[in-house]
Amino acid sequence: MRVCRRVCGLHSVRILLSPSVAPRLCGRWISQLHRICSYSTSQEQAPRHSMLRHLTSKIKATGPISVAEYMREVLTNPVTGYYVKNDMLGADGDFITSPEISQIFGELFGIWCISEWMAAGKPKDLQLVEFGPGRGSLASDILRVFSQLKTVLSGAAISVHLVEVSPKLSQVQAQCLTGDQSQVSASENEPAHRTGTTSTGLPISWYRRVDDVPKGFSIFLAHEFFDALPVHKFQKTEKGWREVMVDIDPAAPDGVDKLRFVLLPSPSLASAALTQVDEKRQHVEVCPEGGIMVQQLANRIVEQGGAALIADYGHDGTKTDTFRGFRGHKLHDVLADPGAADLTADVDFSYLRRMAGDLVTCMGPVSQRVFLKNMGIDTRLQVLLRSCADQSTRAQLIQGYDMLMNPQKMGERFQFFALLNHRRLVSPEVGEGMKKRRGMAPLPVAGFSELGLK
Numbered sequence: 001m002r003v004c005r006r007v008c009g010l011h012s013v014r015i016l017l018s019p020s021v022a023p024r025l026c027g028r029w030i031s032q033l034h035r036i037c038s039y040s041t042s043q044e045q046a047p048r049h050s051m052l053r054h055l056t057s058k059i060k061a062t063g064p065i066s067v068a069e070y071m072r073e074v075l076t077n078p079v080t081g082y083y084v085k086n087d088m089l090g091a092d093g094d095f096i097t098s099p100e101i102s103q104i105f106g107e108l109f110g111i112w113c114i115s116e117w118m119a120a121g122k123p124k125d126l127q128l129v130e131f132g133p134g135r136g137s138l139a140s141d142i143l144r145v146f147s148q149l150k151t152v153l154s155g156a157a158i159s160v161h162l163v164e165v166s167p168k169l170s171q172v173q174a175q176c177l178t179g180d181q182s183q184v185s186a187s188e189n190e191p192a193h194r195t196g197t198t199s200t201g202l203p204i205s206w207y208r209r210v211d212d213v214p215k216g217f218s219i220f221l222a223h224e225f226f227d228a229l230p231v232h233k234f235q236k237t238e239k240g241w242r243e244v245m246v247d248i249d250p251a252a253p254d255g256v257d258k259l260r261f262v263l264l265p266s267p268s269l270a271s272a273a274l275t276q277v278d279e280k281r282q283h284v285e286v287c288p289e290g291g292i293m294v295q296q297l298a299n300r301i302v303e304q305g306g307a308a309l310i311a312d313y314g315h316d317g318t319k320t321d322t323f324r325g326f327r328g329h330k331l332h333d334v335l336a337d338p339g340a341a342d343l344t345a346d347v348d349f350s351y352l353r354r355m356a357g358d359l360v361t362c363m364g365p366v367s368q369r370v371f372l373k374n375m376g377i378d379t380r381l382q383v384l385l386r387s388c389a390d391q392s393t394r395a396q397l398i399q400g401y402d403m404l405m406n407p408q409k410m411g412e413r414f415q416f417f418a419l420l421n422h423r424r425l426v427s428p429e430v431g432e433g434m435k436k437r438r439g440m441a442p443l444p445v446a447g448f449s450e451l452g453l454k
């Protein structure tokens, strides 16, 4: 499988060439095309072994660690973390995501941003904020739409803000979005660790935390970001909820460090604070970092205006054990060779809704298939096909559409969830920065209701 960019009319096409139908296992999109794992040299293995050593020393010093701490260390440890060191996306990586599959996906996100900006009364400043932008493909497709619809956006001072923990991926994003037009900040104390100008001429900055993003009307986007945040795991027992921990396996042969899951014999602070008394499930995963982030977004939406769109695989408080690893497009034992594989858990949207509380209006989750259909994916596909004579490019467009929309592939498993300012839906007459539209019904929220595009 390889990824190509071709020109189809005015639009670049980014799509998978492989005709193989990727099977859906329980997690990230997995393709049938397995690469020879790229972590094969002894030099490249060193960081991973040091991750296992680091974890076992920690456990020896302080006892078993929570699954959340394990996940945080493995993924985002500043020296050896999986995300910090690798570009893991795409055919040559460990998994593939929707923005890497079809340009249409990002284009429809772009339309969503513009639609929410218009519904807010076209405020003068528009900050596009993306969390965990991967290779920058989603932002790149959005910015192309912004550029093509610049007459609609005229008058808006647009800026782009990326929240990214990985220096390696920040570099890849900078290359994709600015060419060579970005600089790493001279001082560690700067809120932005990199700044530049996008190929479409907009100011762009990179941050490690959402708190560092300047205040102002913002459209926040997170695609396959919340699933990478650490989860605690809890098991219901006869004595109540107990936390699942990661420990060293004493049964491993001498000199070999191996990890295993254990259950704490008594309640932990986390099991007391993060489980619900009326929970019916026997096993739950809770992502407090995700909850805090949703609260931060909700507060910003209330105070400065804007909206958030969160898309991820997930459930509405129904699933139990979803923690899993991916390496070379295959499922991977989460405790084996830590740092060599991506770790992920389904997003519990019912928990995010609970954490947002009454601050904002939550919409969804709705399936990717429904969201993209409501956004007009069929119309967009037809437009691209009409302007494209090349048979193989046409086939790629159709194949990408099928991957995104087919209920057996990504169509049902991925969910869309939005946070909106209450004013967005209830009151057409609103305050500062918004045009007064007394007596008019609020605009429908794109994706969550049909736009009437045919």
Ligand SMILES: C[S@@+](CC[C@H](N)C(=O)[O-])C[C@H]1O[C@@H](n2cnc3c(N)ncnc32)[C@H](O)[C@@H]1O
Pocket: 075, 076, 083, 084, 089, 097, 098, 099, 100, 131, 132, 133, 134, 135, 163, 164, 165, 166, 169, 208, 222, 223, 224, 225, 228, 229
């Ligand atoms: C699964 S990838 C998704 C990439 C991209 N959104 C896509 O759909 O192709 C997760 C992204 O989130 C970033 N990330 C993971 N944990 C993070 C954290 N705690 N803070 C900021 N970025 C994080 C990773 O470096 C990566 O860019």
